[in-house]
Amino acid sequence: MLTVSMTVNGIAVSADVEARTLLVQFLREKLGLTGTHIGCDTSQCGACVVHLNGKSVKSCTTLAVQANGAAVTTIEGLAAADGTLHPMQEAFRDNHGLQCGFCTPGMVMSAIDLAQSHADLSEAEIREGLEGNMCRCTGYHNIVKAVKAGAQAMTAAMRR
Amino acid sequence: MYDFGYHRPDTAADAASLLTKNGEAKVVAGGMTLIPTLKQRLAQPSDLVDLGGAADLKGIKIEGGGITIGAMTTHAEVARSGDVQKTILALAVLAGGIGDPQVRNRGTIGGSVANSDPGADYPAAVLGLGAKIRTNKREIAADNFFKGMFETALQDGEIITAIHFPKPEKAGYCKHPNPASRYAIVGVLVAKTASGVRVAVTGAGPCAFRSKELEVALGGSFSADAAKGAKIKSDGLNNDLHATAAYRAHLVSVMAARAVAAAG
Ligand SMILES: Cc1cc2nc3c(=O)[nH]c(=O)nc-3n(C[C@H](O)[C@H](O)[C@H](O)COP(=O)(O)OP(=O)(O)OC[C@H]3O[C@@H](n4cnc5c(N)ncnc54)[C@H](O)[C@@H]3O)c2cc1C
Ligand code: FES
Ligand code: FES
Numbered sequence: 001m002l003t004v005s006m007t008v009n010g011i012a013v014s015a016d017v018e019a020r021t022l023l024v025q026f027l028r029e030k031l032g033l034t035g036t037h038i039g040c041d042t043s044q045c046g047a048c049v050v051h052l053n054g055k056s057v058k059s060c061t062t063l064a065v066q067a068n069g070a071a072v073t074t075i076e077g078l079a080a081a082d083g084t085l086h087p088m089q090e091a092f093r094d095n096h097g098l099q100c101g102f103c104t105p106g107m108v109m110s111a112i113d114l115a116q117s118h119a120d121l122s123e124a125e126i127r128e129g130l131e132g133n134m135c136r137c138t139g140y141h142n143i144v145k146a147v148k149a150g151a152q153a154m155t156a157a158m159r160r
Numbered sequence: 161m162y163d164f165g166y167h168r169p170d171t172a173a174d175a176a177s178l179l180t181k182n183g184e185a186k187v188v189a190g191g192m193t194l195i196p197t198l199k200q201r202l203a204q205p206s207d208l209v210d211l212g213g214a215a216d217l218k219g220i221k222i223e224g225g226g227i228t229i230g231a232m233t234t235h236a237e238v239a240r241s242g243d244v245q246k247t248i249l250a251l252a253v254l255a256g257g258i259g260d261p262q263v264r265n266r267g268t269i270g271g272s273v274a275n276s277d278p279g280a281d282y283p284a285a286v287l288g289l290g291a292k293i294r295t296n297k298r299e300i301a302a303d304n305f306f307k308g309m310f311e312t313a314l315q316d317g318e319i320i321t322a323i324h325f326p327k328p329e330k331a332g333y334c335k336h337p338n339p340a341s342r343y344a345i346v347g348v349l350v351a352k353t354a355s356g357v358r359v360a361v362t363g364a365g366p367c368a369f370r371s372k373e374l375e376v377a378l379g380g381s382f383s384a385d386a387a388k389g390a391k392i393k394s395d396g397l398n399n400d401l402h403a404t405a406a407y408r409a410h411l412v413s414v415m416a417a418r419a420v421a422a423a424g
Contacts, residue, residue, distance in 0.1 A: 019166035043196050055265045061195045065166050132260025
């Protein structure tokens with residue numbers, strides 16, 4: 001067993017894990033943060049995307065020990081303490097960007113990283129930026145609309 | 161996944177000595193290839209030596225007019241680097257087309273080159289640009305590096321520390337990606353250099369290789385038409401559910417023509 005310590009959604013956590021424990025298992029099974037989903041477990045679908053030091057990564061293809069000392073943000077860490085949704089979450093709701101919701105946590109985490117690293121996203125950039133996230137329900141159209149609106153709302157919130 | 165010991169050394173030298181001490185150890189870089197392999201129990205290393213803590217393996221610098229990229233530099237960092245974009249734009253374009261953003265945030269140039277996946281993008285750049293692969297033991301010329309499918313000139317315990325790309329006069333890269341994974345079904349890097357034209361192909365064979373036919377054709381005239389006119393033989397090319405050997409042969413000259421057009 002190895003001890004890992006990291007900050008998850010702003011809270012310092014520490015636990016003993018096997019070296020082979022995946023970051024997604026650590027989050028779901030040790031910390032009970034089941035908002036991060038496992039869709040494929042083969043690095044393809046993006047349901048497991050979280051932010052590792054601010055960048056989107058697939059937590060099913062990252063070892064918990066590789067995140068030792070890092071800052072991790074999951075879908076649970078986005079809304080404000082009073083329950084106010086993050087602008088990207090709000091945009092998914094407003095634009096009907098989800099149906100069953102299974103892909104949504106990963107979509108939202110990827111979308112926030114995308115919006116933070118690009119100004120004024122075009123539709124093509126959004127579709128390309130979501131290359132690593134799969135959705136079996138929506139046909140992507142409303143997801144793209146949601147990301148566009150969410151990115152604009154994030155920029156507006158920053159200006160304020 | 162079988163369990164393993166885990167080490168996170170601070171330097172490449174410490175990583176190398178950990179590998180020597182643990183004969184069945186393997187290094188892990190971005191883990192984008194190795195972790196899926198471990199999940200499938202296709203490998204059973206006794207220990208993983210994580211290069212993620214070795215600061216001396218990271219970073220991009222201009223060197224001798226060309227560019228040197230540390231082994232642990234991610235695809236996203238190469239794609240975004242202003243130094244790479246202004247020195248060898250084709251390399252930034254190639255890195256920005258690997259997989260998806262999350263793969264690019266973790267996957268590294270060292271891991272990709274060490275792995276020699278038949279469909280990987282970087283080997284085309286390493287070979288096409290005549291790069292030098294620097295390890296903890298020596299410097300290996302690209303022409304002597306790729307030996308076969310998942311097979312390179314690296315010896316047991318040898319770690320890639322950096323890759324040096326000399327600056328070409330012109331270079332372009334174009335791939336026909338697998339629509340699901342984005343790996344190259346065929347990818348071609350063309351480069352016009354002081355010592356002649358180099359053309360490297362990935363995706364079409366067991367590992368990246370240079371195309372004599374295209375080098376001769378483009379040596380005569382560095383134009384898209386010359387690339388399209390080159391006759392590529394399908395003998396020995398990959399033939400699988402994604403594409404037949406004949407289709408891949410056709411794609412080689414089409415991708416080469418587009419790469420030449422992109423090179424300007
Ligand atoms: C969904 C998906 C899509 C992808 N699409 C593409 C694509 O379109 N194009 C493409 O080219 N690749 C693609 N990849 C592969 C990706 O680029 C990997 O990042 C890369 O092949 C391996 O790099 P890594 O840093 O993750 O290495 P790891 O997985 O950590 O290691 C790979 C191998 O290299 C060895 N190794 C790592 N670093 C070194 C070093 N410095 N010295 C010696 N040996 C070393 C390891 O021991 C291991 O055997 C994709 C991967 C995924 C999961
Ligand atoms: S569960 Fe991680 S990519 Fe599908
Ligand atoms: S909403 Fe069901 S998978 Fe995307």
